[in-house]
Amino acid sequence: MGTEIWRITFMMGSGAGRFTMTDGEAAPGLWLIGIGPGDLDHMTERARSVAKECSKRFLEGYTAVLPPSEEGRLESVVGSWERLMRNEVEKPDELLGLARTEPVALLIVGDPMQATTHIDLEERCAEEGIGFHVIPGLTATALAVSLSGLQSYRFGRQVTIPFSDGDYLPTSPIEMICINKETGLHTLVLLDLDPTGMGVDTPRPMMPSEAVSLLERMGERTESGSTVLDLPIREWGGMLLSDLGTEEERVVSGTLGELSGIGMGYVHAFVLPAEFSGMEEAAFERRRLPH
Secondary structure, X not given: OOOOOEEEEEEEEOOEEXXXXXXXXXXXXXXXXXXXXXXXXHOOHHHHHHHHHOOEEEXXXXXXXXXXXXXXXXXXXXXXXXXXXXXXXXOOHHHHHHXXXXXXXXXXXXXXXXXXXXHHHHHHHHHHOOXXXXXXXXXXXXXXXXXXXXXXXXXXXXXEEOOOEOOEOOOHHHHHHHHHHHOOOEEEEEEOOOOOOOOOOOOOOOOHHHHHHHHHHHHHHOOOOOHHHHOOHHHOEEEEEEOOXXXXXXXXXXXXHHHOOOOOOOOEEEEEOOOOOOOHHHHHHHOEOOO
């Protein structure tokens, strides 16, 4: 094939898959393109080239967030773009209408298929005979496990701490953390991005202090009866992972009380470990906040 560039893409439609090949240009359809966890330098070469080839580019702006500095770079990397928020993604008639006849990119922070909303887009494309293509991206969740220094196979189900809606606050996150700890599994804890829960405004990521306070409220409300809660939540050991995949990336360990005092950073997550195994405790200590 010499220097020609060939791509094989899986087309969804009419209840059956079919393969098409394109030479150097993105095929018509909806392209879900992972742009990495934060720094656009983590985008793959294929992600960059296909995004440039698409006739329109939209940045999905509510399931994850791109740091403001990287938003400013995005046009120089892939071309002009527009932001889509929750309503335009969950009711994608306009988006799919464009994708019927031309290549349309939906740029997604992290990996495209980790959110239920994006899986629904695949189903809509299949039902309507529209080409559907996915280019994977590096995720902050994968980075979090790697950078924690803990063994990846010892992580249980991850949870998200949501902002409270008035007096309503679910207790399922703290209950899952307790289940993981009781079964010897670590927990990756993601922090919510949207205080409104509506996905209509620019995200305002939760800060560590807010997350710890919410965990305490959940612990007071839950009826799980777990012995894990015998230890005050602020005395739990944890890791705070901030702005992963960017130049401001930071991973520190300590008690949740100590970590809640950190006010710097933009997007955060916690790792809440169970009992350590092997070299895990040494990894935790190497990341400990200086006193």
